[in-house]
Amino acid sequence: MSKAALGMAAAAGLPAWLRAAQGAAQGATNQNGMNTVGADSLRTHAAAHGLLCGAAVVPNLLDVDGFAAGTTSDAYTRLVAEQANIVVAENSMKWAALRPTATTFDFTQADRLIRFAELAGQRVRGHNLCWHESVPAWLQTTATKENAKQLLVNHIQTVAGRYRGRIHSWDVVNEAVNPKDGRGDGLRNSLWMELLGPEYLEIAYTTAAQADPEAKLTYNEYGIELDTPEDTAKRAYVLMLLRRFKARGVPIHAVGIQSHLQASGPQPGAGLVAFIREARAMGLEAYITELDVNTHKLPGGPELQDAAVAEVYKNYLGLVLAEPNVLAALTWGATSAHSWINQSKEPWAKRADGSRQRPLPFDDDLRPTPAFYAFRSAIDTEKPLAAQPIGPPTTPAAKPQDLYKPFAVPGSPTAPAKPQGAS
Ligand code: XIL
Numbered sequence: 001m002s003k004a005a006l007g008m009a010a011a012a013g014l015p016a017w018l019r020a021a022q023g024a025a026q027g028a029t030n031q032n033g034m035n036t037v038g039a040d041s042l043r044t045h046a047a048a049h050g051l052l053c054g055a056a057v058v059p060n061l062l063d064v065d066g067f068a069a070g071t072t073s074d075a076y077t078r079l080v081a082e083q084a085n086i087v088v089a090e091n092s093m094k095w096a097a098l099r100p101t102a103t104t105f106d107f108t109q110a111d112r113l114i115r116f117a118e119l120a121g122q123r124v125r126g127h128n129l130c131w132h133e134s135v136p137a138w139l140q141t142t143a144t145k146e147n148a149k150q151l152l153v154n155h156i157q158t159v160a161g162r163y164r165g166r167i168h169s170w171d172v173v174n175e176a177v178n179p180k181d182g183r184g185d186g187l188r189n190s191l192w193m194e195l196l197g198p199e200y201l202e203i204a205y206t207t208a209a210q211a212d213p214e215a216k217l218t219y220n221e222y223g224i225e226l227d228t229p230e231d232t233a234k235r236a237y238v239l240m241l242l243r244r245f246k247a248r249g250v251p252i253h254a255v256g257i258q259s260h261l262q263a264s265g266p267q268p269g270a271g272l273v274a275f276i277r278e279a280r281a282m283g284l285e286a287y288i289t290e291l292d293v294n295t296h297k298l299p300g301g302p303e304l305q306d307a308a309v310a311e312v313y314k315n316y317l318g319l320v321l322a323e324p325n326v327l328a329a330l331t332w333g334a335t336s337a338h339s340w341i342n343q344s345k346e347p348w349a350k351r352a353d354g355s356r357q358r359p360l361p362f363d364d365d366l367r368p369t370p371a372f373y374a375f376r377s378a379i380d381t382e383k384p385l386a387a388q389p390i391g392p393p394t395t396p397a398a399k400p401q402d403l404y405k406p407f408a409v410p411g412s413p414t415a416p417a418k419p420q421g422a423s
Contacts, residue, residue, distance in 0.1 A: 036368045042083045042361065045379045051321070052123060052168070052328035053379065054084030055360075056290065058338060059092050059113040068119050075366050080334055081120040083361075086168060088125035088289070088330055089113050090340070094134035098159060102138050102151075105158060114166060125289070125330065126163065128171035128220065129156050130204045132190030140191065148195035153207050160211035169216035169287065169328075171256055172208045173201055177221060177237045186237030201241070202250050209251035219245075220256030220289055224275065225268040235275050246282055255279050256289035260332065261316060263295045263308040268316055273323065280325040288320055290332040292359040293371070294341055296351050305358050310370035313361075317378030329375075335362035336369075 038044065046053030057080050066072030067081065080087065091097050092109035100106050117124045130152065143151055160170060178188035187193060192200040208217050219242065224235040238255070245252045257276075261268070276286045293309040320326050333339040341349045341357045351357065356364060361372035 036372060037082055040376075042372070042376055042379065043085050045376050046329075047085055049379055050327075051379055052086040052287075053330070053375075054086035054088070054122065054328075055080065055331045055334040056088045056090040056127075057084075057113065057334060058090055059109040059116065061338075062112065062116050064112055064116045064119070067116060076334070076338075077116075079362065079366055080116075081122075083334070084120075084122055084330075086123040086125060086328055086330060087113065087117050088127045090333065090338075091134070093127055093159070094131065095139065095155065096134040096136050099136050099139070099155070102142055107162065110159075110163075114163060118166070123168035124163075124166065125218075125287075125328075126160070126167040126170040126215065127289075128174040129159060129208060130172060130192060130200070131174040132188060132192070133175075135191055143191065143195055145195050148192070148200075149203060152192065152196070152200065152203060156204060156207040157211050160208050160215070164212045165214050167212060167215045169218045169254055169256075170208055170212065171220040171289070172204050172217050174220045175222060176201060176219070177234060177241060179233055179237055186234070186240065201245075202248065205245065205250045205252060216253040216285060217251050218254040218256045218287065218289075219252060220258060222258035222260055222290070224257060225259055225261065225272050226266050227269045227271045228266055232271050235271060239275065239278055242279065242282060242284065252284065254285040254287055256287045257320070258290040258332075259288050259292075259316070260290060261293045261312055262297070263293050263305070263312055264297045267312065268319060273319060276320065276323045276326060280323070284325065286320075286323065286326045287328040287330070288317075288326065289328075289330055291316075291329060292332045292339060292341060294348065294359060295357050296341075296348060299352070302355070302358060306370045309358060310374040313371045313374035314378060317375060318381065321378055321381075329379075331360050333360055335364065335366050336360050337364040337366070 042053050061076050062080065063072040063074040063077040066074060067077055072078065089097075089110060092113060097109060098105055098107065114124055116122075139151070156172075160167070176188055176190070177186050179186045181187070181189045183189065185198065187198055187201075196203065205217055208215070219238070221234075221238050224231055224238055226232075242252065242255065244250075257272070279286050291313075293312045295305045295308060298305060298308055317329065321329065336342055336356060336358050339357065339359050341359050349357070358364075358369055358371075361369055361375050363369050
């Protein structure tokens, strides 16, 4: 089905409250006199083009009861319901949030998000089941080579199993590639790698597939967007990993391109497009999972920041949404008031003039930024599936015997036999 046909199906499936709101909002304007709600929202434009469009949210800030009763006046809650047809928890589904202790789970915030999304007729991305960050202190001190597999499997079975059938896509493993760590396969030296070796990846995906067979199992990564030598190399390692999954029959359905972009400096281009097409040739969907545009190096006031950020949204989304397997685009945060960039004390977040950044389609006062309009136009100009031929692979061929070798899983028929006399 083309994205446009998918879009019509999605629009027909809009919840009644939203269709009513859209009817009422036809030609209406928000408090600033701009047409950004109802039929003019990102959500409605995305639905019309078969695109999933949304943002990372903080479940605790959502007025779920008020929304359920149809009485909420909370601006953040209304904005998220109005603009997104897919949401993801910024932090609430990570290990550190879900696992206060080794033996307990706290699903309060995750449940809250799912309830809200279902009321609002939104899909939910699950982020994430396995990552080198957000590792609870207890895990760091209690995980051993002996119990690590059981800990990982139990976590994934419990979390993905709880929301079985209700998650659009799971970021099963997040950020597993880090060529700087110097391993031949480009994989990151994480807690999971140290305890289980590369097999942890296969364990995670296989367990997730059993726990939630409907979800699109995704591999999510950052630093793969640009044509710089660093990003180009990292992209090649990610492709290698995806090929290894395919070679071993590991269940994988999509790649997540985080897309934390910079307003100044090199921009994404042909390399990323080639990557998305390679993913498509492997039968994988691609999602823009964490889009935001950082202006920490950009001099000038808010107007300049806005113009530069909007330009990046325009060019970037123009580039990626033209690819027929790019089926979702989410920003990391809904407004600059909630952006991790404005919460971080890291040098990559700090502007020389000390001003707050404006990396998202809505600002600190929840007003639309120029990026909102850039995003919406990019959705509207996105091409239907039928128009997109699959090109030949364009990334350099890797050495198959070395780079594409399957994971060594003890006992599997593809595991290399031990040399005679080896202990
Ligand atoms: C970030 C959150 O936004 C922060 O609030 C938290 O302190 C750290 O994690 N890549 C990811 C996200 O996959 O989970 C990260 O989210 C941002 C980078």
